[in-house]
Amino acid sequence: MDRSALRVGNALVGNDDTAAALEATLIGPAITFDEPTLIAITGGDLDPTLDGQPAPMWRAFSVPRGATLRFGRPKLGCRAYVAVAGGIDVPLIFGSRSTYLRAQFGGHEGRALRVGDVLRTENPPHLSDHIGQAVRTGHDDGAVAVASWSAGHALRVRYSSEPVVRLIAGAHAELLAAPSRTKLFSAAFSISSSSDRMGYRLEGVELPLRNPVELLSEGVAFGTMQLPPDGMPIVLMADRQTTGGYPRIGEVASVDLPLVAQLKPGDRLRFRPVSVDEAQQAYVMHEQDLAQARVAIALRHPRAKEAQS
Amino acid sequence: MHYSALGDRAVLITLGDSIDEATHRRVRAVTARIDAEPPPGFVDRVPAFASVVVHYEPSRVNGVSPSPHDAFVAGLQHILNDIRDDELPPARVVEIPVCYGGDFGPDIDDVARQHTIEPQQVIDIHAAGDYLVYMVGFMPGFAYLGGLSSRIATPRRQTPRTAVPAGTVGIGGEQTGVYPLVSPGGWNLIGRTPLRVFDIARAEPALLVTGDRVRFYPITLDEFRAWTE
Numbered sequence: 001m002d003r004s005a006l007r008v009g010n011a012l013v014g015n016d017d018t019a020a021a022l023e024a025t026l027i028g029p030a031i032t033f034d035e036p037t038l039i040a041i042t043g044g045d046l047d048p049t050l051d052g053q054p055a056p057m058w059r060a061f062s063v064p065r066g067a068t069l070r071f072g073r074p075k076l077g078c079r080a081y082v083a084v085a086g087g088i089d090v091p092l093i094f095g096s097r098s099t100y101l102r103a104q105f106g107g108h109e110g111r112a113l114r115v116g117d118v119l120r121t122e123n124p125p126h127l128s129d130h131i132g133q134a135v136r137t138g139h140d141d142g143a144v145a146v147a148s149w150s151a152g153h154a155l156r157v158r159y160s161s162e163p164v165v166r167l168i169a170g171a172h173a174e175l176l177a178a179p180s181r182t183k184l185f186s187a188a189f190s191i192s193s194s195s196d197r198m199g200y201r202l203e204g205v206e207l208p209l210r211n212p213v214e215l216l217s218e219g220v221a222f223g224t225m226q227l228p229p230d231g232m233p234i235v236l237m238a239d240r241q242t243t244g245g246y247p248r249i250g251e252v253a254s255v256d257l258p259l260v261a262q263l264k265p266g267d268r269l270r271f272r273p274v275s276v277d278e279a280q281q282a283y284v285m286h287e288q289d290l291a292q293a294r295v296a297i298a299l300r301h302p303r304a305k306e307a308q309s
Numbered sequence: 310m311h312y313s314a315l316g317d318r319a320v321l322i323t324l325g326d327s328i329d330e331a332t333h334r335r336v337r338a339v340t341a342r343i344d345a346e347p348p349p350g351f352v353d354r355v356p357a358f359a360s361v362v363v364h365y366e367p368s369r370v371n372g373v374s375p376s377p378h379d380a381f382v383a384g385l386q387h388i389l390n391d392i393r394d395d396e397l398p399p400a401r402v403v404e405i406p407v408c409y410g411g412d413f414g415p416d417i418d419d420v421a422r423q424h425t426i427e428p429q430q431v432i433d434i435h436a437a438g439d440y441l442v443y444m445v446g447f448m449p450g451f452a453y454l455g456g457l458s459s460r461i462a463t464p465r466r467q468t469p470r471t472a473v474p475a476g477t478v479g480i481g482g483e484q485t486g487v488y489p490l491v492s493p494g495g496w497n498l499i500g501r502t503p504l505r506v507f508d509i510a511r512a513e514p515a516l517l518v519t520g521d522r523v524r525f526y527p528i529t530l531d532e533f534r535a536w537t538e
């Protein structure tokens with residue numbers, strides 16, 4: 001859901017963007033590591049602890065064999081990501097390693113994890129090995145070893161339980177009655193409890209159309225805001241369907257999708273208008289920040305390059 | 310052909326405003342050309358009744374000036390400017406066995422009653438049809454079929470069922486289709502196919518893709534039970 005946090009986590013442990021990580025929503029798992037493992041926790045702050053001590057976030061660290069990672073109550077946001085060096089060994093389906101619960105495929109047996117599951121990692125890339133060696137230098141085998149560097153502020157989305165989210169006006173925004181258009185960009189919406197990975201239902205503000213319309217189904221995007229006949233908008237999220245037939249009144253700027261992905265039922269958000277151009281500038285800037293961070297991590301661990309050549 | 314932004318990472322190509330075979334051919338032609346020559350930054354394409362959505366990666370398009378959107382649209386225009394729909398590959402014909410009525414098709418009597426015909430006539434009319442996959446969407450492998458006879462077109466049920474079994478054949482308004490996965494559904498259920506409509510273990514998981522021609526033929530309950538793919 002929070003693609004930015006997932007990718008930053010992978011970068012911190014030296015993985016490619018496509019490596020599988022764990023997504024923990026609201027209530028995190030307890031994970032015992034059978035091998036010393038380089039990991040990073042990013043995304044929402046679910047109060048992670050390692051053997052009872054606070055665990056770092058946005059920073060790579062080496063977990064000793066036998067240690068247990070736990071999560072507490074959500075302090076900020078609701079989804080934490082645990083990236084492990086090498087990534088979790090799950091099949092690549094349609095170019096993705098994610099779990100699609102609705103159709104029960106992808107990820108670990110197409111389902112959410114259960115107590116007792118054992119996950120394996122893939123062979124870590126050389127860069128991960130070198131980060132791990134550098135982090136562990138000067139530490140005992142049985143100790144937690146934390147990297148001296150961390151993800152910069154440009155890579156950490158400023159999560160909030162009441163964010164202002166940039167929205168690009170959609171193809172059918174002009175079908176909104178005038179008061180609806182005003183409300184769309186001024187009122188506070190709250191996240192309904194019937195929200196899931198497919199879509200976030202927004203409550204509290206109804207946005208009537210000028211007239212009912214019948215549309216042909218067509219493609220939708222991550223962040224498309226649909227308006228069903230009841231006037232309560234739905235923002236389509238990671239597990240969205242490929243097509244939809246409801247009016248599309250907006251698309252959330254991609255760079256702000258993590259802000260939405262970290263909201264939980266009851267949280268509120270507002271929208272402010274943005275152009276496609278501005279949204280793309282912000283997006284490309286975030287991509288450049290991430291690319292620069294990857295370069296910086298590789299430069300810091302130069303032996304990785306020798307090993308690859 | 311009209312290009313518009315679908316947010317900051319997708320472009321909507323509008324090719325018409327109705328469900329008809331001419332529009333459908335343009336959709337197929339555009340999709341085939343994009344598949345053959347994906348422009349820089351291409352991620353995925355989603356053909357629908359009268360449009361194609363193309364998802365792309367703004368940081369990978371060919372140039373960002375004046376904007377990634379403009380650059381990507383220019384890339385699409387470049388490959389689509391001489392598009393023709395008279396050189397499409399012939400459509401596949403997919404034949405789907407259906408065990409009509411009984412427990413698999415609990416609504417067949419309702420459909421018959423609404424048209425004051427016999428249930429057997431519903432089967433005869435449904436199995437005589439020549440159907441076209443206009444689009445795939447809603448859930449993995451769900452094909453929207455056009456070509457249902459108005460003699461058995463039947464409005465959706467007042468109250469949707471919470472779980473329709475995979476393989477169930479239904480009628481919803483002027484459309485017919487096969488549920489690929491267990492899902493909620495408001496269509497009138499008239500039968501079930503023993504074929505796996507969506508199977509992640511297959512090289513091509515979806516039984517039906519956009520542009521396919523589809524025919525249904527009746528099988529008995531014994532044939533359904535003995536069916537092996």
